[in-house]
Structures are given as structure tokens and as C-alpha cells.
Amino acid sequence: MITPPLAEFLQLAKQGNVIPVFAEFLGDCETPISAFQKFNRCPYSFLFESTEKNDVSGRFSFVGFDPRLVIESYGSEIRIVRNGIEERFCTTSGPLDEVRKLMARYRFV
Numbered sequence: 001m002i003t004p005p006l007a008e009f010l011q012l013a014k015q016g017n018v019i020p021v022f023a024e025f026l027g028d029c030e031t032p033i034s035a036f037q038k039f040n041r042c043p044y045s046f047l048f049e050s051t052e053k054n055d056v057s058g059r060f061s062f063v064g065f066d067p068r069l070v071i072e073s074y075g076s077e078i079r080i081v082r083n084g085i086e087e088r089f090c091t092t093s094g095p096l097d098e099v100r101k102l103m104a105r106y107r108f109v
Contacts, residue, residue: 016107032061039065071099 073095
């Protein structure tokens, strides 16, 4: 099942422009590594895993691929690829400031 359902997604979209959409999988069908291996040939694919610290917090894995936006920094040179279009420029404020500028346009729900 995909969460949130469409009606809830549409309501959330009124509050922001980044809405997490996810699906849960039973651990006996797929492992995080086996899921990631299905996408690891895609450029910029990734696997993030949380660790179990106690009984209260669970363990979560995030698999992603084909990002909408890629930001790379080589010293003061910034490379941004957005929807397949590349932009390069030099920054005087530093790479993290450039990331902050890019992230400012997103409103997370």
C-alpha cells in the first residue's frame, strides 16, 4: 500500500511542495540490500539505513534513485543538474550557502 492515499496527498499539497510518499515492505520478502541492488546501476542511487537503538525506535531503510536535483561542489565550483539540465558556476559564499539557497524554495510537509 502506498501512503498517503491520494485524497490525503492532495490536502497535504496545499500546505507544501514536498510530500513524502512511501510504501512499506515486509522484511521476509526483500532486504534493504536486495532492494538497493535493483537500482544501484542508476546514477546517484543510494541506500540510507537507520540503526536500532532501543525497543521504541524502529529500523528504517531509504532507497532512492533518479534524483530531480543533483548538487556537486569542487572547491568553489558548483555543479547543479536539475531535470537533466546542467549549470556550473563559482560561489563566493561557499557550497553550503548554495545548498541553503536551493533548499529555501522547498516547503516540506
